[in-house]
Amino acid sequence: MAMSVVGAKIALEGVIIKTEKSIEREVAYLKELADDRAALSHIDQLQADGEPLPSNNPYGSFSEWKDQIEKEIKISQNSLDRIEIEKAELMAFNYFVETAPEE
Numbered sequence: 001m002a003m004s005v006v007g008a009k010i011a012l013e014g015v016i017i018k019t020e021k022s023i024e025r026e027v028a029y030l031k032e033l034a035d036d037r038a039a040l041s042h043i044d045q046l047q048a049d050g051e052p053l054p055s056n057n058p059y060g061s062f063s064e065w066k067d068q069i070e071k072e073i074k075i076s077q078n079s080l081d082r083i084e085i086e087k088a089e090l091m092a093f094n095y096f097v098e099t100a101p102e103e
Contacts, residue, residue, distance in 0.1 A: 005100050012093050019090045026083050033076040040069045 003011070046053075047062045059065035 005102050009097050009100065009102070012097055016090065016093050016097070019086050019093065022086055023083055023090065026080065029076050029079045029083070033073060033080070036069050036073045036076060040066060040073065043069065 043062060043066050053059065053062065053065070057065065059068065
């Protein structure tokens, strides 16, 4: 059985709200990405200066520490990429809800 336009619009209302909430997290991901990049830079500087790992550092080596930060950078970047897709989807959802004839 095919869904009516009215039914599709009702279904999309929840999707639109969820998508808007996801997009609102963009600033948090940008901040996290900036923090992770700064941490990676700091680690590189410590390593270049020949400094030992800080005594309270839970990582066994600079490489292990850097690997973890690089994973976190990739996760944040993937989240930001996903948000860009969600922005396009939101535009399409809103356009459909606003313009699709209900006949």
